[in-house]
Amino acid sequence: MKLLHPTHTEADDGWSLVVPLKPLALAKSRLAAAAGARLRPRLALAFAEDTVGAALDCARVRDVAVVTDDPAAGAALAALGARIVPDSPAAGLNAALAHGARAVRAGRPHARVAALNADLPALRPAELALVLDAAGNFPRAFLADAAEIGTTFLSAAPGVELEPAFGGASRLRHLSSGAVEIRLAGVDSVRRDVDTGEDLAAALALGLGPRTAARWLTAAG
Numbered sequence: 158m159k160l161l162h163p164t165h166t167e168a169d170d171g172w173s174l175v176v177p178l179k180p181l182a183l184a185k186s187r188l189a190a191a192a193g194a195r196l197r198p199r200l201a202l203a204f205a206e207d208t209v210g211a212a213l214d215c216a217r218v219r220d221v222a223v224v225t226d227d228p229a230a231g232a233a234l235a236a237l238g239a240r241i242v243p244d245s246p247a248a249g250l251n252a253a254l255a256h257g258a259r260a261v262r263a264g265r266p267h268a269r270v271a272a273l274n275a276d277l278p279a280l281r282p283a284e285l286a287l288v289l290d291a292a293g294n295f296p297r298a299f300l301a302d303a304a305e306i307g308t309t310f311l312s313a314a315p316g317v318e319l320e321p322a323f324g325g326a327s328r329l330r331h332l333s334s335g336a337v338e339i340r341l342a343g344v345d346s347v348r349r350d351v352d353t354g355e356d357l358a359a360a361l362a363l364g365l366g367p368r369t370a371a372r373w374l375t376a377a378g
């Protein structure tokens with residue numbers, strides 16, 4: 158008798174994450190006061206490296222596409238294993254995310270796709286897995302940032318458009334767009350985006366990833 162394997166679809170192959178990253182010369186402008194002009198772009202890159210590194214270490218993640226026009230960041234993140242997608246000609250974060258999701262689905266039309274901010278330097282793979290497992294129950298789902306005002310993660314099931322509405326007070330925008338808010342304990346590292354020096358102190362308390370720790374603790378010490 159021939160044994161049948163379970164049905165296998167692209168969606169079963171894991172999540173494709175889309176990570177947007179501004180050019181480093183412009184990124185994390187609100188950190189300038191805490192970090193200074195020299196360190197700020199280096200920290201922005203370290204945040205992205207720690208975010209992408211942790212995402213690639215997550216068992217539920219199949220691949221990570223970073224949408225960026227920054228050549229140095231692109232090279233560093235490609236070396237970690239990310240695919241680099243040049244930014245959309247239509248400027249802005251949401252255009253970049255929609256463009257990244259289209260690039261992923263050009264290769265895998267039925268991919269589960271999720272946007273993840275590049276400023277999560279305390280990100281832990283196991284916590285991201287919890288969020289992805291919860292997100293998999295809904296057509297679109299999102300996670301509010303630590304401040305409960307913005308968003309750090311937005312997902313779309315196979316066949317569903319991402320419809321990103323990031324920027325500023327995006328939690329309410331994502332809610333009113335019909336996305337389901339994920340409310341989970343134990344996922345602080347996925348919600349801990351870093352915009353300011355205070356945010357960086359909060360991320361340090363959670364446990365910074367290795368590249369951010371090296372840059373920040375060397376500078377602070």
Ligand SMILES: Nc1nc2c(ncn2[C@@H]2O[C@H](COP(=O)(O)OP(=O)(O)OP(=O)(O)O)[C@@H](O)[C@H]2O)c(=O)[nH]1
Nearest residue numbers: 177178179184185186187224249250253274275276
């Ligand atoms: N590719 C791309 N990424 C963007 C763009 N704007 C913002 N991002 C990224 O989107 C994520 C969330 O943005 P913010 O938290 O506002 O980060 P930021 O714009 O570097 O920070 P500020 O300069 O302080 O506003 C970060 O990963 C940014 O790098 C854009 O126009 N294109």
Ligand SMILES: C=C(OP(=O)(O)O)C(=O)O
Nearest residue numbers: 307308323324325327352
């Ligand atoms: C991009 C966002 O916010 P911020 O610029 O405050 O990180 C967001 O939360 O949608």
